[in-house]
Amino acid sequence: MLSYGDPLPLHNLHEREPMTVWRRSVTQEKKLGEPQVYMPKGHNPERVVWRGLSSLLAERPTASQTTEAAPELGAGVLEWIAQLATAEGYLPRGTRFRARIVGAVYGTQQSVIDEIVDDRLSMAVILLNRQDRRYAQQAVSAVADADEAVAILGDLAVDLARASGAATEGPRSRAREQGYDALDAPYRSWLQNLGGAADPEEHRTRWRTETHRIIRRIGEQLIAGAGDAAWQGRTITTGKGELWLNSAYAERSFRYRLARVLGDPEGLKADTAAPESPGDGPAGLGPETPAAEAERVTA
Structure with a gap:
């Protein structure tokens, strides 16, 4: 006869079980x-x-x-x-x-x-x-860099979908998956070499530069494939007012936020500047405000 047997207690076994977090x-x-x-x-x-x-x-x-x-x-x-x-x-x-x-x-x-x-x-x-603890702290912070960059990539996918009037959850999850897949091998390689770095902060700076390059490249691919509907755009209503959202605005928001999180390794300040004229959007709305925060969309 087979049975499940007596259940084993799971709590407070950390002093006896060395293979578990x-x-x-x-x-x-x-x-x-x-x-x-x-x-x-x-x-x-x-x-x-x-x-x-x-x-x-x-x-x-x-x-x-x-x-x-x-x-x-x-x-x-x-x-x-x-x-x-x-x-x-x-x-x-x-x-x-x-x-x-x-x-x-x-x-x-x-x-x-x-x-x-x-x-x-x-x-x-x-x-x-x-x-x-400097090396461990930089390794964990580098993971946070990746998480923030992938989140921004997901917001870009949402902005492009909203600009074209499409559903948003599918594009967000696919973009996030693509971002993490692209960062997987580079992070593992970076982590392997971290122990040999004389300055762990400088080593993390190189990771931020690499992350910026990888995520920006994927973002450019998403923008290029967004289609004419996203290029033309549509009006959305956010918590700060109405905004004409198109792929150009989504791209500027993406670049601005990516540079703010990871720095500006390639000197792209001209591409990431806030709007200079009222025609670019209502007061209080700039590239730092992703359209992914929109509360509702109007046709």
């Missing part, structure tokens, strides 16, 4: 009546592992460091590497290791497996050094 659960704390409850952090099969890098690099604070419970606890095996990297003489700062992330996404009543997550990420042990 843990998250604090306020809900379980209230339910179980315990002051601190940590649950295994599940994998999102729609996100590549580097987008959740902050969880991998999460530090396990000691009692002397803080009295507040950490929102996340890194895997014990990575904490062990961190101790070897922090203790002088054990692991050279440029030593690379490869983290392999394997997990299951469970389905109905946790009784079936819907998907398997299997991903790898190579990085230098300096990112786990507890006495020098």
